[in-house]
Amino acid sequence: MPDLAHTTRNYVELLAAGSSADLSPDDRLRVEAAAQALSPDDLSISAARLRGLTMSHAAWIRTSRIRGGLRAGGRALFEDVDVVLCPPMPTVAFPHDHSSPMRTRELDVDGKNVPYGNQIAWAGIATSNWLPATTMPIGHDDRGLPIGMQVISGYLDDRTTIAFAGLIEREVGGFTPPASL
Numbered sequence: 662m663p664d665l666a667h668t669t670r671n672y673v674e675l676l677a678a679g680s681s682a683d684l685s686p687d688d689r690l691r692v693e694a695a696a697q698a699l700s701p702d703d704l705s706i707s708a709a710r711l712r713g714l715t716m717s718h719a720a721w722i723r724t725s726r727i728r729g730g731l732r733a734g735g736r737a738l739f740e741d742v743d744v745v746l747c748p749p750m751p752t753v754a755f756p757h758d759h760s761s762p763m764r765t766r767e768l769d770v771d772g773k774n775v776p777y778g779n780q781i782a783w784a785g786i787a788t789s790n791w792l793p794a795t796t797m798p799i800g801h802d803d804r805g806l807p808i809g810m811q812v813i814s815g816y817l818d819d820r821t822t823i824a825f826a827g828l829i830e831r832e833v834g835g836f837t838p839p840a841s842l
Contacts, residue, residue, distance in 0.1 A: 663731050663734045663735060663738070663786070663790070665782060665786065666704065667731070668731055668785055668786060668789060668790070669706060669709070669781070669782040669785050670704060670706070670709040671724060671727050671728055671731060671785075671789060672728075672781070672785030672788065672789035673706055673709040673710050673713060673781060673785065674709045674710075674712055674713035674716065674724050675713060675721070675724055675725065675728065675789070676713065676781075676785075677709070677710045677711075677712075677713025677714045678713045678714070678716050678721050678724075680714070681713070681714045681715070681716075684714065689715075692711060692714045692715055693715050695711050696711040696712055696714070696715040699711060699712070706776070706778065706779045706781070706782065707776065707778070710778070728789060728790070731789065731790055732790045732791065732816075735790045735792055735815070735816070736815065736816065738815075739814060739815030739816070739818070740815075743814060743821060743825070744812050744813065744814050744821060744822065744825050745786075745812075745813045745814075746810055746811070746812060746813075747783060747786060747810070747811050747813065748783055748809070748810065748811060749783050749784070749796040749809045749810070749811040750780045750783055750809070751770045751771075751775075751780065751782075751783070752768055752769070752770055752780075753801075753802045753804075753806040753807065753808050753809075754806040754807045754808075754809075755768060755806070763777060763778070764776075764778065768780065783811060786811075786813060787811070787813045791816060792813050792814065792815065792816060793813070793814055793816075793817070793818060793819040793821075793822050794811050794812065794813045794814075794822060795811070795812045795822035795823050795825070795826045796809050796810070796811050796812075797809065797810055797812065797826040797829055797830065798810075798833075798835065798836045798837075799829065799833055800833060801837075805840050807836065810829075812825050812826055812829075
């Protein structure tokens with residue numbers, strides 16, 4: 662299995678680099694100052710985002726090469742297995758809160774508040790490596806909130822993830838909205 666932390670940092674850096682062209686001159690200066698202040702040992706998702714927003718074209722090429730290696734690992738994995746199951750997020754469904762900017766929002770994950778943006782890690786497994794993924798409901802928590810599972814398969818094997826989700830749906834049922842809705 663590819664390393665989740667390494668895959669996430671690579672994904673976030675490339676994703677942020679893609680949106681860096683839209684930074685205003687003032688935001689670019691602010692982000693560059695924050696990135697320069699980072700410790701080389703800071704491997705957090707927020708640090709990866711800052712590094713991506715400020716990376717040079719040469720750094721983007723090097724980071725893309727790393728993604729190529731991660732993709733090769735995914736190809737090798739799916740020679741031996743049909744699907745990988747993982748969460749689509751580290752939480753069940755949660756109430757949406759638009760009272761503050763997204764960059765300041767946090768979610769409770771196992772009793773610890775984590776930045777909302779860190780949820781991107783689970784999407785990055787498939788997205789960064791150009792793999793198909795299908796997210797399906799597999800039940801509800803004790804409050805009735807939906808619990809999901811992500812099915813990932815090999816490159817261009819979209820039908821495999823959809824078929825697997827269909828098999829699971831037959832076993833556990835499909836989506837049912839929480840009683841509060």
